Amino acid sequence: SCSRKLPPGPMGLPVIGNLHMLRDLPHRSLHRLSKKYGSIMFIRLGLVPAVVVSSPQAAELFLKTYDEVFASRANAQAVECLFYGNNSLVFLHYGPYWRNIRKICTLELLTNLKVEYFSPMRKEEVSNLVKSLRVTAKAQTVVDLSFMVQSLMEDMTFLMLFGSKDDRFDFKPVVQETLRLTGTFNVADYGLNHRFKTTSKVLGKYLEEIIEEHVRDARETRATKNTVFIQVMLSLMESQKHGLDRENVKAIMVDMLAAAMDTSSTVIEWAFSELMRHPRVMNRVQEELQNVVGNRLVDETDFSKLSYLDMVVKETLRLHPASPLTVPHESTEEIMIDGYLIPKKSKILINIFAIGRDPNAWSENTEAFYPERFIGTNIDLRGREFQLIPFGSGRRSCPGIQMGLTVVRLVLAQLLHCFNWELPEGTFPKNLYMSERFGQTVPRANHLVLIPTSRNAVNE
Numbered sequence: 227s228c229s230r231k232l233p234p235g236p237m238g239l240p241v242i243g244n245l246h247m248l249r250d251l252p253h254r255s256l257h258r259l260s261k262k263y264g265s266i267m268f269i270r271l272g273l274v275p276a277v278v279v280s281s282p283q284a285a286e287l288f289l290k291t292y293d294e295v296f297a298s299r300a301n302a303q304a305v306e307c308l309f310y311g312n313n314s315l316v317f318l319h320y321g322p323y324w325r326n327i328r329k330i331c332t333l334e335l336l337t338n339l340k341v342e343y344f345s346p347m348r349k350e351e352v353s354n355l356v357k358s359l360r361v362t363a364k365a366q367t368v369v370d371l372s373f374m375v376q377s378l379m380e381d382m383t384f385l386m387l388f389g390s391k392d393d394r395f396d397f398k399p400v401v402q403e404t405l406r407l408t409g410t411f412n413v414a415d416y417g418l419n420h421r422f423k424t425t426s427k428v429l430g431k432y433l434e435e436i437i438e439e440h441v442r443d444a445r446e447t448r449a450t451k452n453t454v455f456i457q458v459m460l461s462l463m464e465s466q467k468h469g470l471d472r473e474n475v476k477a478i479m480v481d482m483l484a485a486a487m488d489t490s491s492t493v494i495e496w497a498f499s500e501l502m503r504h505p506r507v508m509n510r511v512q513e514e515l516q517n518v519v520g521n522r523l524v525d526e527t528d529f530s531k532l533s534y535l536d537m538v539v540k541e542t543l544r545l546h547p548a549s550p551l552t553v554p555h556e557s558t559e560e561i562m563i564d565g566y567l568i569p570k571k572s573k574i575l576i577n578i579f580a581i582g583r584d585p586n587a588w589s590e591n592t593e594a595f596y597p598e599r600f601i602g603t604n605i606d607l608r609g610r611e612f613q614l615i616p617f618g619s620g621r622r623s624c625p626g627i628q629m630g631l632t633v634v635r636l637v638l639a640q641l642l643h644c645f646n647w648e649l650p651e652g653t654f655p656k657n658l659y660m661s662e663r664f665g666q667t668v669p670r671a672n673h674l675v676l677i678p679t680s681r682n683a684v685n686e
């Protein structure tokens with residue numbers, strides 16, 4: 227009946243539904259469609275009903291008012307192959323087991339205390355990068371900034387998870403492939419099963435070896451050092467309090483690898499890209515760094531005084547949310563929202579990208595990179611204000627927000643304070659290539675290549 231109507235949406239085709247409309251960059255195609263059909267839009271991903279949410283008001287309904295109904299995840303084929311039969315925190319269905327694992331992550335792994343504990347490690351890793359960039363700067367040659375930042379993130383994530391860097395395993399391409407595959411909607415249609423299985427096997431083998439070494443070490447030294455993530459997880463497993471087994475531990479390590487490595491480097495890459503296109507903003511960030519930090523290296527305790535840098539990070543996440551569509555949620559019951567019927571087991575996609583560009587929330591110049599828009603507002607990144615939710619909001623929001631933001635701020639601040647950056651010859655701010663590559667995270671389609679020169683003002 228008309229009182230139980232589905233949200234409006236584009237007509238689909240038999241079997242494939244609206245999949246053909248998503249093209250290469252689904253967050254952009256869905257944004258365009260939502261301008262026509264509205265901020266609560268119904269589509270079909272193959273045979274699966276899906277609802278796309280594209281405004282702050284609608285997001286508040288799905289992630290706050292009725293959060294509990296939408297806090298589950300869909301059963302994706304990719305996930306079953308890749309993440310140890312849905313053991314992964316990111317993909318677990320809503321319920322007591324998810325709550326247990328989420329608690330372990332927020333109370334044991336991603337606490338503010340843990341973020342602080344790893345501060346000396348971050349400092350050392352970033353200083354090493356600065357040192358190697360100084361050599362390049364002297365030679366006035368180009369550097370592949372994307373690659374450098376990705377490698378830095380890989381090293382830092384390894385140190386946090388396993389306590390050492392390890393040249394035997396190259397997780398970076400495997401994690402990137404994982405994120406690309408999990409972001410793909412129509413796995414079956416593209417016959418990606420084989421790739422899923424191969425990727426999963428490689429990850430599983432790496433992790434098994436690493437876990438085995440840590441178990442052996444713990445046995446030999448008879449001491450448990452509850453610092454790095456794998457040790458915390460293994461000792462929780464030994465204690466048998468949480469009913470964890472090895473597969474659970476592996477799944478959580480994959481979560482942490484996938485969630486930590488690519489998201490932060492993506493944000494840093496986009497921030498740099500926008501700063502290169504906007505020399506005025508670049509100058510202002512560097513001026514602030516000079517005024518607040520002066521002739522020494524940036525320290526994490528400086529962050530509270532770097533308010534312009536904070537606005538630059540927010541503006542980057544508004545225009546380039548690292549994960550422009552949330553990991554799909556799933557409705558656990560049929561429910562009426564804003565006069566529309568949302569069927570049970572619908573996939574719910576929150577289009578964070580569209581929300582960051584909603585003209586009702588952000589005025590007309592939504593496409594412009596303009597950090598000053600945050601002056602005098604109390605919009606933060608914690609998901610309380612629904613016009614800016616790059617970390618999601620509510621029960622399934624990102625538990626790694628503090629960890630992620632700390633890394634992003636530190637790397638950006640240090641690299642901008644220690645160096646001036648130029649585009650290679652022939653590239654100008656206005657024509658810097660800004661294309662995206664789709665996946666669960668959306669990084670630049672091609673690497674950002676720049677020329678650093680040392681800023682004399684900074685002594686080490």
Ligand code: HEM
Nearest residue numbers: 316485486489490548549552553616617618622624626630
């Ligand atoms: C700047 C970096 C980051 C961004 C932009 C980001 C963004 C997000 C987003 C959008 C979600 C999905 C929210 C939803 O489905 O509604 C998410 C989930 C998640 N993130 Fe992050 N994230 C970042 C860094 C991290 C880090 C460093 C970690 C851990 C080390 C992490 C761990 C997770 C986990 C475990 C989930 C799944 C939570 C659940 O399903 O209960 N993230 N993140």
